[in-house]
Amino acid sequence: MSNHHDVVIVGGSFGAVAAAQTLSSTGHTVVLVDEFDWIGGQATSQGLCVLDDMHDPISEKAGVNRSYYQFRERVRAHYRKHRELSAFGKAQIHLNPGNALCSHLAAESHIAHRVILEWLKPAVDEGRLTIKTGWKIHEMEKIGKRVTAAIFKNLSNGELMRIEGSFFLDGTEMGDTLPLLLLPYMKGSESRSEFGEPHAPEEARPNSIQSITFCATVEWAPGENNALPKPENYEAVRERQGGFFLFSPGRSQSRPAYMWKTSRTPNGELCVPSWFYRSVIDPKNFADDARPRAVINVPSNDYHEEPLLESESPERVLADARHLTQCYLYWLQNEAPRDEGGFGYPEIRPVPEATGTPDGIAMAPYIRESRRLRARTIVREQDVHRDCFETARGSIFNDSIGLGGYWLDVHKCSGGGRGLWEPTAAYQIPYTAMVTDELVNFSVAGKCLGVTQIANGAYRLHPEEWAIGQAAGVMAAYCLTHQEHEWPLAGWDLHRYQQELVRAGIPLYWYEDITFEHPAFEAFQMLAVRGVWTGAATHLRADSEHSLCQIRPEFHRVVDQLKENGTDVMDIRTTLDIAHNIRKYDTMSVLYQRLEELARNNAPSYPDLQARQTVASAH
Missing domain, CATH: 3.50.50.60 (FAD/NAD(P)-binding domain)
Structure with missing residues:
Protein backbone atom coordinates (compact mmCIF):
# COMPACT_ATOMS: atom_id res chain seq x y z
CA MET A 1 0.00 0.00 0.00
CA LYS A 90 -20.86 25.01 38.51
CA ALA A 91 -19.25 27.88 40.41
CA GLN A 92 -15.83 27.19 38.91
CA ILE A 93 -15.07 29.38 35.91
CA HIS A 94 -12.46 26.87 34.76
CA LEU A 95 -13.73 23.52 35.97
CA ASN A 96 -11.10 21.10 37.27
CA PRO A 97 -12.92 17.72 37.39
CA GLY A 98 -10.39 16.13 39.72
CA ASN A 99 -9.32 19.13 41.82
CA ALA A 100 -5.85 17.60 41.76
CA LEU A 101 -2.98 19.23 43.60
CA CYS A 102 -0.66 19.37 40.61
CA SER A 103 -2.84 20.55 37.74
CA HIS A 104 -5.27 23.22 36.55
CA GLY A 188 20.86 9.79 28.35
CA SER A 189 22.98 12.14 30.45
CA GLU A 190 25.46 14.49 28.81
CA SER A 191 28.76 15.12 30.56
CA ARG A 192 29.32 18.37 32.43
CA SER A 193 32.16 19.30 30.08
CA GLU A 194 30.00 19.01 26.92
CA PHE A 195 27.54 21.78 27.78
CA GLY A 196 28.84 23.16 31.06
CA GLU A 197 25.68 22.30 32.97
CA PRO A 198 26.10 22.66 36.73
CA HIS A 199 24.01 19.57 37.58
CA ALA A 200 25.33 17.28 34.82
CA PRO A 201 27.49 14.29 35.81
CA GLU A 202 31.23 14.44 35.23
CA GLU A 203 31.01 11.73 32.58
CA ALA A 204 28.35 11.10 29.96
CA ARG A 205 25.92 8.26 30.66
CA PRO A 206 24.08 7.49 27.43
CA ASN A 207 22.09 4.67 29.05
CA SER A 208 21.05 6.71 32.08
CA ILE A 209 17.53 7.51 30.90
CA GLN A 210 14.57 8.73 32.91
CA SER A 211 12.14 6.19 34.30
CA ILE A 212 9.00 5.24 32.44
CA THR A 213 5.68 4.72 34.20
CA PHE A 214 2.61 2.69 33.40
CA CYS A 215 -0.06 4.92 34.90
CA ALA A 216 -3.19 3.32 36.34
CA THR A 217 -6.60 4.87 36.81
CA VAL A 218 -8.37 3.76 39.99
CA GLU A 219 -11.71 4.42 41.67
CA TRP A 220 -12.72 4.51 45.31
CA ALA A 221 -15.62 2.08 45.78
CA PRO A 222 -16.67 2.09 49.46
CA GLY A 223 -17.77 -1.27 50.79
CA GLU A 224 -16.45 -3.22 47.82
CA ASN A 225 -13.68 -5.78 47.79
CA ASN A 226 -11.88 -5.43 44.47
CA ALA A 227 -8.95 -7.61 45.44
CA LEU A 228 -6.48 -8.35 42.67
CA PRO A 229 -4.49 -11.58 42.52
CA LYS A 230 -1.03 -11.37 44.01
CA PRO A 231 1.45 -10.67 41.19
CA GLU A 232 4.30 -13.06 40.57
CA ASN A 233 7.52 -12.17 42.42
CA TYR A 234 5.66 -9.47 44.30
CA GLU A 235 8.00 -9.31 47.31
CA ALA A 236 11.10 -9.16 45.13
CA VAL A 237 9.67 -6.30 43.06
CA ARG A 238 8.64 -4.40 46.18
CA GLU A 239 12.09 -4.71 47.69
CA ARG A 240 13.84 -3.88 44.41
CA GLN A 241 11.86 -0.65 44.34
CA GLY A 242 13.03 0.16 47.87
CA GLY A 243 9.60 -0.47 49.29
CA PHE A 244 6.28 1.11 48.39
CA PHE A 245 4.70 4.14 50.07
CA LEU A 246 1.88 6.66 49.76
CA PHE A 247 3.24 9.71 47.95
CA SER A 248 2.36 13.37 48.04
CA PRO A 249 4.70 16.31 47.39
CA GLY A 250 6.66 16.95 50.58
CA ARG A 251 6.39 13.31 51.65
CA SER A 252 8.84 10.45 51.25
CA GLN A 253 9.47 6.81 52.07
CA SER A 254 10.40 7.71 55.64
CA ARG A 255 7.48 10.14 56.05
CA PRO A 256 4.66 8.89 53.80
CA ALA A 257 1.42 10.71 53.16
CA TYR A 258 -2.03 9.66 54.31
CA MET A 259 -4.49 8.39 51.76
CA TRP A 260 -7.35 10.74 52.67
CA LYS A 261 -6.10 13.00 55.45
CA THR A 262 -4.01 16.14 55.14
CA SER A 263 -0.79 16.40 57.11
CA ARG A 264 2.07 18.78 57.75
CA THR A 265 5.74 18.62 56.87
CA PRO A 266 8.29 19.18 59.67
CA ASN A 267 8.44 22.87 58.68
CA GLY A 268 4.67 23.20 58.80
CA GLU A 269 3.78 23.08 55.11
CA LEU A 270 0.51 21.44 54.14
CA CYS A 271 0.64 18.01 52.49
CA VAL A 272 -2.45 16.98 50.58
CA PRO A 273 -3.73 13.40 50.79
CA SER A 274 -2.07 10.97 48.43
CA TRP A 275 -5.35 10.39 46.57
CA PHE A 276 -5.61 14.04 45.57
CA TYR A 277 -2.10 14.25 44.14
CA ARG A 278 -3.51 13.23 40.75
CA SER A 279 -7.22 12.98 41.40
CA VAL A 280 -9.21 13.08 38.14
CA ILE A 281 -12.75 12.89 39.53
CA ASP A 282 -13.65 14.69 42.74
CA PRO A 283 -17.29 13.95 43.71
CA LYS A 284 -17.55 17.43 45.24
CA ASN A 285 -17.71 18.72 41.65
CA PHE A 286 -20.68 16.54 40.74
CA ALA A 287 -24.32 16.12 41.73
CA ASP A 288 -24.61 12.63 40.26
CA ASP A 289 -23.30 9.32 41.60
CA ALA A 290 -19.65 10.17 40.90
CA ARG A 291 -17.03 8.20 42.76
CA PRO A 292 -13.52 9.49 43.42
CA ARG A 293 -11.03 8.57 40.69
CA ALA A 294 -7.30 9.13 40.56
CA VAL A 295 -4.30 8.38 38.38
CA ILE A 296 -1.47 6.40 39.95
CA ASN A 297 1.80 7.94 38.76
CA VAL A 298 4.16 8.11 41.73
CA PRO A 299 7.75 7.17 42.60
CA SER A 300 6.62 3.71 43.65
CA ASN A 301 5.63 2.77 40.09
CA ASP A 302 8.37 4.66 38.24
CA TYR A 303 10.35 1.95 36.41
CA HIS A 304 14.09 2.68 36.29
CA GLU A 305 15.68 -0.76 36.31
CA GLU A 306 16.73 -0.48 32.67
CA PRO A 307 15.89 1.87 29.82
CA LEU A 308 13.21 1.19 27.26
CA LEU A 309 14.91 3.48 24.74
CA GLU A 310 16.97 1.36 22.33
CA SER A 311 16.58 -1.71 24.52
CA GLU A 312 17.50 -5.03 22.94
CA SER A 313 14.43 -6.51 24.67
CA PRO A 314 11.74 -3.80 24.61
CA GLU A 315 8.87 -6.26 25.13
CA ARG A 316 10.46 -7.53 28.35
CA VAL A 317 11.14 -3.99 29.62
CA LEU A 318 7.53 -3.01 28.92
CA ALA A 319 6.26 -6.15 30.66
CA ASP A 320 8.48 -5.49 33.70
CA ALA A 321 7.33 -1.86 33.92
CA ARG A 322 3.68 -2.88 33.68
CA HIS A 323 4.27 -5.60 36.27
CA LEU A 324 5.65 -2.96 38.66
CA THR A 325 2.38 -1.04 38.51
CA GLN A 326 0.44 -4.26 39.10
CA CYS A 327 2.56 -4.87 42.19
CA TYR A 328 1.94 -1.36 43.50
CA LEU A 329 -1.80 -1.74 43.00
CA TYR A 330 -1.67 -4.98 44.99
CA TRP A 331 0.23 -3.19 47.76
CA LEU A 332 -2.38 -0.43 47.84
CA GLN A 333 -5.18 -2.98 48.23
CA ASN A 334 -3.43 -5.15 50.79
CA GLU A 335 -0.54 -3.48 52.60
CA ALA A 336 -0.88 0.30 52.43
CA PRO A 337 -1.44 1.73 55.92
CA ARG A 338 -5.02 2.89 56.39
CA ASP A 339 -5.55 6.36 57.82
CA GLU A 340 -7.71 4.98 60.64
CA GLY A 341 -5.39 2.06 61.37
CA GLY A 342 -4.90 -1.32 59.79
CA PHE A 343 -3.65 -2.12 56.31
CA GLY A 344 -4.89 -2.29 52.76
CA TYR A 345 -7.56 -0.55 50.71
CA PRO A 346 -9.49 -3.32 48.93
CA GLU A 347 -12.07 -0.66 48.02
CA ILE A 348 -9.69 0.59 45.30
CA ARG A 349 -10.90 -0.54 41.86
CA PRO A 350 -8.87 -0.26 38.65
CA VAL A 351 -10.94 1.47 35.95
CA PRO A 352 -10.59 -0.24 32.55
CA GLU A 353 -13.07 2.14 30.89
CA ALA A 354 -10.73 5.06 31.57
CA THR A 355 -7.68 3.44 29.98
CA GLY A 356 -9.07 1.34 27.14
CA THR A 357 -7.39 -1.75 28.61
CA PRO A 358 -8.72 -4.75 30.57
CA ASP A 359 -6.81 -3.96 33.78
CA GLY A 360 -7.10 -0.19 34.20
CA ILE A 361 -3.41 0.28 33.43
CA ALA A 362 -2.61 2.58 30.50
CA MET A 363 -2.05 1.03 27.09
CA ALA A 364 1.28 2.87 26.74
CA PRO A 365 3.96 3.85 29.24
CA TYR A 366 4.40 7.47 30.20
CA ILE A 367 7.61 8.44 28.38
CA ARG A 368 9.65 11.21 29.98
CA GLU A 369 12.73 11.12 27.81
CA SER A 370 13.27 10.70 24.10
CA ARG A 503 -1.73 35.14 14.61
CA ALA A 504 -2.60 31.57 15.54
CA GLY A 505 -2.57 32.67 19.19
CA ILE A 506 0.89 31.38 20.08
CA PRO A 507 2.94 33.54 22.49
CA LEU A 508 6.65 33.76 21.70
CA TYR A 509 7.83 36.14 24.43
CA TRP A 510 6.95 36.01 28.11
CA TYR A 511 4.30 38.43 29.29
CA GLU A 512 2.03 37.21 32.06
CA ASP A 513 -0.61 39.90 31.48
CA ILE A 514 -0.95 39.85 27.68
CA THR A 515 -3.01 36.97 26.33
CA PHE A 516 -3.79 35.87 22.78
CA GLU A 517 -7.10 37.75 23.13
CA HIS A 518 -5.46 41.15 23.58
CA PRO A 519 -5.88 43.38 20.49
CA ALA A 520 -2.19 44.34 20.66
CA PHE A 521 -0.98 40.76 21.22
CA GLU A 522 0.81 40.65 17.86
CA ALA A 523 2.52 44.02 18.40
CA PHE A 524 3.78 43.11 21.88
CA GLN A 525 5.00 39.69 20.75
CA MET A 526 6.66 40.67 17.47
CA LEU A 527 8.37 43.81 18.78
CA ALA A 528 9.78 41.72 21.61
CA VAL A 529 11.14 38.84 19.52
CA ARG A 530 12.64 41.35 17.08
CA GLY A 531 14.37 42.99 20.04
CA VAL A 532 12.77 46.38 19.33
CA TRP A 533 10.72 46.73 22.51
CA THR A 534 11.19 44.03 25.11
CA GLY A 535 9.76 43.57 28.58
CA ALA A 536 11.20 44.72 31.87
CA ALA A 537 14.07 42.63 33.16
CA THR A 538 12.72 42.19 36.67
CA HIS A 539 9.17 41.02 36.03
CA LEU A 540 6.93 39.49 33.37
CA ARG A 541 4.31 42.23 33.14
CA ALA A 542 3.70 44.14 29.94
CA ASP A 543 1.89 46.95 31.81
CA SER A 544 -0.06 47.56 28.65
CA GLU A 545 -2.52 49.96 30.29
CA HIS A 546 0.15 52.44 31.33
CA SER A 547 -0.16 55.78 29.58
CA LEU A 548 2.72 57.21 27.58
CA CYS A 549 3.35 59.82 30.25
CA GLN A 550 4.32 56.93 32.56
CA ILE A 551 6.58 55.17 30.07
CA ARG A 552 7.97 58.12 28.12
CA PRO A 553 11.68 57.41 28.86
CA GLU A 554 11.19 53.79 27.81
CA PHE A 555 9.47 54.84 24.58
CA HIS A 556 12.17 57.39 23.79
CA ARG A 557 14.90 54.78 24.27
CA VAL A 558 13.14 52.48 21.78
CA VAL A 559 12.81 55.23 19.14
CA ASP A 560 16.39 56.47 19.69
CA GLN A 561 17.75 52.94 19.37
CA LEU A 562 15.86 52.42 16.14
CA LYS A 563 17.32 55.65 14.73
CA GLU A 564 20.84 54.62 15.72
CA ASN A 565 20.28 51.46 13.67
CA GLY A 566 19.01 53.31 10.62
CA THR A 567 15.24 53.29 11.18
CA ASP A 568 13.80 56.76 11.61
CA VAL A 569 10.36 56.92 13.25
CA MET A 570 10.88 60.25 15.02
CA ASP A 571 7.61 61.56 13.59
CA ILE A 572 5.74 58.97 15.65
CA ARG A 573 7.61 60.10 18.73
CA THR A 574 6.69 63.75 18.07
CA THR A 575 3.03 62.95 17.51
CA LEU A 576 2.65 60.66 20.50
CA ASP A 577 4.54 62.94 22.86
CA ILE A 578 1.72 65.43 22.30
CA ALA A 579 -0.95 62.77 22.83
CA HIS A 580 0.79 61.71 26.01
CA ASN A 581 -2.27 59.98 27.48
CA ILE A 582 -2.19 57.30 24.79
CA ARG A 583 -1.87 53.83 26.29
CA LYS A 584 1.20 51.66 25.90
CA TYR A 585 -0.72 49.11 23.84
CA ASP A 586 -1.70 51.76 21.29
CA THR A 587 1.82 53.15 21.25
CA MET A 588 3.22 49.72 20.46
CA SER A 589 0.53 49.04 17.88
CA VAL A 590 1.32 52.29 16.03
CA LEU A 591 5.03 51.55 16.10
CA TYR A 592 4.58 47.95 14.94
CA GLN A 593 2.36 48.94 12.02
CA ARG A 594 4.90 51.57 10.92
CA LEU A 595 7.75 49.05 10.98
CA GLU A 596 5.66 46.60 8.98
CA GLU A 597 4.87 49.34 6.45
CA LEU A 598 8.55 50.20 6.12
CA ALA A 599 9.37 46.54 5.62
CA ARG A 600 6.78 46.19 2.84
CA ASN A 601 8.38 49.18 1.10
CA ASN A 602 11.88 47.72 1.51
CA ALA A 603 12.85 50.62 3.78
CA PRO A 604 14.93 50.16 6.96
CA SER A 605 12.66 48.63 9.60
CA TYR A 606 13.66 45.94 12.08
CA PRO A 607 17.35 46.37 12.96
CA ASP A 608 18.09 42.65 13.37
CA LEU A 609 16.60 41.77 9.98
CA GLN A 610 18.10 44.84 8.32
CA ALA A 611 21.58 43.99 9.61
CA ARG A 612 21.26 40.42 8.34
CA GLN A 613 20.05 41.63 4.94
CA THR A 614 23.00 44.04 4.69
CA VAL A 615 25.49 41.25 5.45
CA ALA A 616 23.83 38.94 2.91
CA SER A 617 23.97 41.65 0.22
CA ALA A 618 27.67 42.24 0.88
CA HIS A 619 28.38 38.61 0.11
Missing part, protein backbone atom coordinates in the same frame (compact mmCIF):
# COMPACT_ATOMS: atom_id res chain seq x y z
CA SER A 2 1.40 3.40 -0.96
CA ASN A 3 -0.10 6.90 -1.00
CA HIS A 4 0.86 10.56 -0.83
CA HIS A 5 0.01 13.33 1.65
CA ASP A 6 1.33 16.87 1.90
CA VAL A 7 2.37 16.34 5.53
CA VAL A 8 3.18 13.00 7.14
CA ILE A 9 3.10 12.99 10.94
CA VAL A 10 4.99 9.97 12.23
CA GLY A 11 3.58 9.10 15.64
CA GLY A 12 0.48 10.18 17.54
CA SER A 13 1.85 11.97 20.59
CA PHE A 14 0.24 15.00 22.23
CA GLY A 15 2.50 17.19 20.07
CA ALA A 16 1.51 15.22 16.97
CA VAL A 17 -2.16 15.93 17.71
CA ALA A 18 -1.37 19.65 18.07
CA ALA A 19 0.35 19.58 14.68
CA ALA A 20 -2.55 17.73 13.06
CA GLN A 21 -5.11 20.07 14.57
CA THR A 22 -3.41 23.20 13.26
CA LEU A 23 -2.65 21.69 9.84
CA SER A 24 -6.22 20.51 9.37
CA SER A 25 -7.36 24.06 8.59
CA THR A 26 -4.59 24.98 6.15
CA GLY A 27 -5.84 23.22 3.04
CA HIS A 28 -3.00 20.70 3.05
CA THR A 29 -3.61 16.95 3.22
CA VAL A 30 -2.29 15.37 6.40
CA VAL A 31 -1.84 11.82 7.65
CA LEU A 32 -1.09 10.92 11.27
CA VAL A 33 0.10 7.38 11.96
CA ASP A 34 0.53 5.90 15.45
CA GLU A 35 1.18 2.49 16.95
CA PHE A 36 -1.43 2.78 19.72
CA ASP A 37 -5.21 2.64 19.45
CA TRP A 38 -5.54 6.06 21.08
CA ILE A 39 -3.80 9.11 19.67
CA GLY A 40 -2.80 11.84 22.10
CA GLY A 41 0.20 10.38 23.91
CA GLN A 42 0.64 11.47 27.50
CA ALA A 43 -2.91 12.85 27.73
CA THR A 44 -4.61 9.69 26.43
CA SER A 45 -2.83 6.40 25.70
CA GLN A 46 -0.37 7.04 28.53
CA GLY A 47 -3.19 7.63 30.97
CA LEU A 48 -2.15 11.07 32.18
CA CYS A 49 -4.64 13.80 31.38
CA VAL A 50 -3.39 15.52 34.52
CA LEU A 51 -1.84 18.45 32.71
CA ASP A 52 1.53 19.49 34.09
CA ASP A 53 1.05 23.25 34.11
CA MET A 54 2.85 25.41 36.63
CA HIS A 55 0.45 27.47 38.73
CA ASP A 56 2.42 30.65 38.11
CA PRO A 57 3.07 32.39 35.79
CA ILE A 58 1.10 30.20 33.37
CA SER A 59 -2.61 30.98 33.56
CA GLU A 60 -5.54 29.79 31.49
CA LYS A 61 -4.73 32.18 28.64
CA ALA A 62 -1.30 33.72 29.32
CA GLY A 63 1.87 31.84 28.51
CA VAL A 64 0.05 29.13 26.54
CA ASN A 65 -1.21 28.63 23.00
CA ARG A 66 -4.80 29.48 22.17
CA SER A 67 -5.38 25.95 20.85
CA TYR A 68 -4.03 24.45 24.09
CA TYR A 69 -6.51 26.60 25.98
CA GLN A 70 -9.20 25.37 23.59
CA PHE A 71 -8.26 21.75 24.31
CA ARG A 72 -8.65 22.33 28.03
CA GLU A 73 -11.96 24.11 27.53
CA ARG A 74 -13.26 21.29 25.32
CA VAL A 75 -12.47 18.77 28.06
CA ARG A 76 -14.30 20.91 30.60
CA ALA A 77 -17.25 21.38 28.23
CA HIS A 78 -17.54 17.61 27.89
CA TYR A 79 -18.02 17.21 31.63
CA ARG A 80 -20.48 20.09 31.78
CA LYS A 81 -22.51 18.57 28.97
CA HIS A 82 -22.47 14.93 30.01
CA ARG A 83 -22.34 15.10 33.82
CA GLU A 84 -24.50 16.83 36.39
CA LEU A 85 -22.37 19.34 38.24
CA SER A 86 -22.79 20.34 41.86
CA ALA A 87 -23.11 23.96 42.92
CA PHE A 88 -19.38 23.82 43.71
CA GLY A 89 -18.59 22.50 40.23
CA LEU A 105 -7.02 20.44 34.63
CA ALA A 106 -7.07 16.87 35.87
CA ALA A 107 -9.45 14.68 33.88
CA GLU A 108 -9.93 11.12 32.67
CA SER A 109 -7.85 9.98 29.71
CA HIS A 110 -10.72 8.42 27.79
CA ILE A 111 -12.50 11.77 27.90
CA ALA A 112 -9.39 13.50 26.56
CA HIS A 113 -9.23 10.96 23.74
CA ARG A 114 -12.90 11.43 22.91
CA VAL A 115 -12.46 15.21 22.86
CA ILE A 116 -9.48 14.98 20.51
CA LEU A 117 -11.35 12.72 18.06
CA GLU A 118 -14.40 15.00 18.10
CA TRP A 119 -12.17 18.03 17.51
CA LEU A 120 -10.47 16.40 14.52
CA LYS A 121 -13.63 14.79 13.11
CA PRO A 122 -14.56 17.57 10.62
CA ALA A 123 -11.11 17.40 9.04
CA VAL A 124 -11.30 13.59 8.89
CA ASP A 125 -14.80 13.63 7.41
CA GLU A 126 -13.75 16.13 4.73
CA GLY A 127 -10.67 14.11 3.77
CA ARG A 128 -8.15 16.71 4.92
CA LEU A 129 -6.84 14.49 7.71
CA THR A 130 -6.28 10.74 7.79
CA ILE A 131 -5.63 8.95 11.09
CA LYS A 132 -4.17 5.45 11.12
CA THR A 133 -3.58 3.52 14.34
CA GLY A 134 -1.89 0.19 14.96
CA TRP A 135 1.06 1.04 12.69
CA LYS A 136 4.64 1.62 13.86
CA ILE A 137 7.35 3.41 11.90
CA HIS A 138 9.61 0.86 10.24
CA GLU A 139 11.76 2.72 7.74
CA MET A 140 12.31 6.21 6.33
CA GLU A 141 13.37 7.08 2.78
CA LYS A 142 15.24 10.17 1.65
CA ILE A 143 16.99 11.53 -1.40
CA GLY A 144 19.72 14.01 -0.64
CA LYS A 145 18.37 16.47 1.91
CA ARG A 146 14.72 15.60 1.34
CA VAL A 147 12.69 12.95 3.10
CA THR A 148 10.53 11.24 0.51
CA ALA A 149 8.56 8.51 2.28
CA ALA A 150 7.84 6.74 5.54
CA ILE A 151 7.23 3.01 5.74
CA PHE A 152 5.08 1.69 8.58
CA LYS A 153 4.53 -1.85 9.85
CA ASN A 154 1.14 -3.09 10.96
CA LEU A 155 1.46 -4.44 14.50
CA SER A 156 -1.27 -7.03 13.96
CA ASN A 157 -0.35 -8.69 10.68
CA GLY A 158 3.07 -7.34 9.71
CA GLU A 159 1.80 -5.61 6.57
CA LEU A 160 3.93 -2.72 5.33
CA MET A 161 2.47 0.63 4.30
CA ARG A 162 4.51 3.24 2.40
CA ILE A 163 3.39 6.87 2.56
CA GLU A 164 5.02 9.57 0.47
CA GLY A 165 4.95 13.18 1.57
CA SER A 166 6.22 16.69 1.01
CA PHE A 167 6.95 17.48 4.66
CA PHE A 168 7.57 15.11 7.57
CA LEU A 169 7.13 15.59 11.31
CA ASP A 170 8.38 13.34 14.10
CA GLY A 171 5.53 13.05 16.57
CA THR A 172 6.75 9.82 18.17
CA GLU A 173 7.40 9.45 21.88
CA MET A 174 11.06 8.51 21.56
CA GLY A 175 12.28 10.21 18.39
CA ASP A 176 11.96 7.02 16.37
CA THR A 177 12.65 8.68 13.02
CA LEU A 178 16.04 10.11 14.04
CA PRO A 179 18.11 6.91 13.69
CA LEU A 180 16.12 5.86 10.62
CA LEU A 181 17.07 9.16 8.97
CA LEU A 182 20.67 8.84 10.17
CA LEU A 183 20.38 12.13 12.04
CA PRO A 184 22.74 12.80 14.94
CA TYR A 185 21.02 12.70 18.30
CA MET A 186 21.67 12.54 22.03
CA LYS A 187 20.33 10.17 24.66
CA ARG A 371 16.18 10.64 21.75
CA ARG A 372 17.04 14.31 21.29
CA LEU A 373 18.01 15.85 17.99
CA ARG A 374 21.47 17.41 17.74
CA ALA A 375 19.89 20.50 16.31
CA ARG A 376 21.43 23.84 15.42
CA THR A 377 20.46 25.04 18.92
CA ILE A 378 20.76 22.84 22.02
CA VAL A 379 18.91 24.21 25.04
CA ARG A 380 20.91 23.70 28.24
CA GLU A 381 20.26 23.85 31.96
CA GLN A 382 21.80 27.32 32.14
CA ASP A 383 19.31 28.58 29.54
CA VAL A 384 16.42 28.01 31.93
CA HIS A 385 17.63 27.53 35.52
CA ARG A 386 16.46 30.37 37.73
CA ASP A 387 19.81 30.68 39.52
CA CYS A 388 21.54 31.46 36.22
CA PHE A 389 19.59 34.71 35.83
CA GLU A 390 19.08 37.92 37.74
CA THR A 391 16.15 38.58 35.42
CA ALA A 392 12.63 37.15 35.29
CA ARG A 393 13.20 35.42 31.95
CA GLY A 394 15.63 32.73 30.90
CA SER A 395 17.81 32.90 27.79
CA ILE A 396 16.23 35.05 25.10
CA PHE A 397 15.79 33.25 21.78
CA ASN A 398 14.79 35.63 18.99
CA ASP A 399 13.68 32.58 16.97
CA SER A 400 11.19 31.58 19.70
CA ILE A 401 8.20 29.49 18.62
CA GLY A 402 6.54 29.10 22.01
CA LEU A 403 6.87 29.32 25.76
CA GLY A 404 7.34 27.09 28.77
CA GLY A 405 7.03 27.43 32.49
CA TYR A 406 7.80 24.29 34.51
CA TRP A 407 10.56 23.15 36.83
CA LEU A 408 13.57 21.16 35.71
CA ASP A 409 11.96 17.86 36.63
CA VAL A 410 14.21 14.88 35.96
CA HIS A 411 13.00 11.60 37.46
CA LYS A 412 15.28 8.86 38.72
CA CYS A 413 17.16 7.31 35.81
CA SER A 414 18.23 3.84 34.81
CA GLY A 415 21.78 2.97 35.79
CA GLY A 416 21.49 4.83 39.09
CA GLY A 417 21.19 8.32 37.64
CA ARG A 418 19.69 10.66 40.19
CA GLY A 419 16.65 12.84 39.71
CA LEU A 420 16.51 16.60 39.74
CA TRP A 421 13.93 19.20 40.82
CA GLU A 422 15.20 22.71 40.22
CA PRO A 423 13.44 26.05 39.64
CA THR A 424 13.37 27.78 36.27
CA ALA A 425 13.01 31.28 34.93
CA ALA A 426 10.20 31.74 32.40
CA TYR A 427 11.63 30.25 29.21
CA GLN A 428 11.19 30.08 25.44
CA ILE A 429 11.31 27.27 22.87
CA PRO A 430 13.73 28.09 20.03
CA TYR A 431 12.87 27.21 16.44
CA THR A 432 16.43 26.07 15.72
CA ALA A 433 16.09 23.35 18.37
CA MET A 434 13.44 21.69 16.16
CA VAL A 435 15.24 21.41 12.84
CA THR A 436 18.48 20.25 11.32
CA ASP A 437 20.59 21.55 8.44
CA GLU A 438 20.72 18.00 7.09
CA LEU A 439 17.06 17.81 6.02
CA VAL A 440 15.00 20.59 4.44
CA ASN A 441 11.52 19.12 4.89
CA PHE A 442 11.64 17.67 8.39
CA SER A 443 10.95 18.90 11.91
CA VAL A 444 10.41 17.42 15.33
CA ALA A 445 6.90 17.85 16.73
CA GLY A 446 7.41 16.76 20.32
CA LYS A 447 9.92 15.69 22.94
CA CYS A 448 12.81 14.87 20.59
CA LEU A 449 13.88 18.49 20.07
CA GLY A 450 17.40 19.72 20.74
CA VAL A 451 17.64 19.87 24.52
CA THR A 452 19.95 18.25 27.02
CA GLN A 453 18.63 15.63 29.41
CA ILE A 454 18.40 18.22 32.17
CA ALA A 455 16.65 20.82 30.00
CA ASN A 456 14.30 18.09 28.78
CA GLY A 457 12.93 18.05 32.32
CA ALA A 458 11.28 21.41 31.56
CA TYR A 459 10.39 20.81 27.89
CA ARG A 460 8.60 17.44 28.08
CA LEU A 461 5.39 18.56 29.79
CA HIS A 462 1.93 18.87 28.25
CA PRO A 463 1.86 22.61 27.33
CA GLU A 464 5.43 22.59 26.04
CA GLU A 465 4.89 19.49 23.91
CA TRP A 466 1.68 21.00 22.52
CA ALA A 467 3.52 24.24 21.69
CA ILE A 468 6.29 22.34 19.89
CA GLY A 469 3.79 20.28 17.92
CA GLN A 470 1.67 23.23 16.87
CA ALA A 471 4.74 25.22 15.83
CA ALA A 472 5.85 22.26 13.72
CA GLY A 473 2.47 22.17 12.01
CA VAL A 474 2.56 25.89 11.25
CA MET A 475 6.12 25.47 9.96
CA ALA A 476 5.16 22.66 7.60
CA ALA A 477 2.27 24.72 6.23
CA TYR A 478 4.51 27.77 5.80
CA CYS A 479 7.17 25.83 3.91
CA LEU A 480 4.63 24.19 1.62
CA THR A 481 2.90 27.50 0.91
CA HIS A 482 6.13 29.47 0.38
CA GLN A 483 8.10 27.22 -1.91
CA GLU A 484 11.00 29.66 -2.06
CA HIS A 485 12.32 30.00 1.49
CA GLU A 486 15.56 29.81 3.38
CA TRP A 487 16.30 26.67 5.36
CA PRO A 488 16.43 26.67 8.24
CA LEU A 489 13.98 29.56 8.20
CA ALA A 490 15.82 32.82 8.84
CA GLY A 491 15.54 36.53 8.18
CA TRP A 492 12.22 37.55 6.67
CA ASP A 493 11.10 33.94 6.36
CA LEU A 494 11.54 33.48 10.10
CA HIS A 495 9.77 36.78 10.73
CA ARG A 496 6.76 35.84 8.62
CA TYR A 497 6.66 32.36 10.17
CA GLN A 498 6.66 33.88 13.65
CA GLN A 499 3.87 36.25 12.59
CA GLU A 500 1.80 33.24 11.56
CA LEU A 501 2.46 31.65 14.93
CA VAL A 502 1.37 34.78 16.78
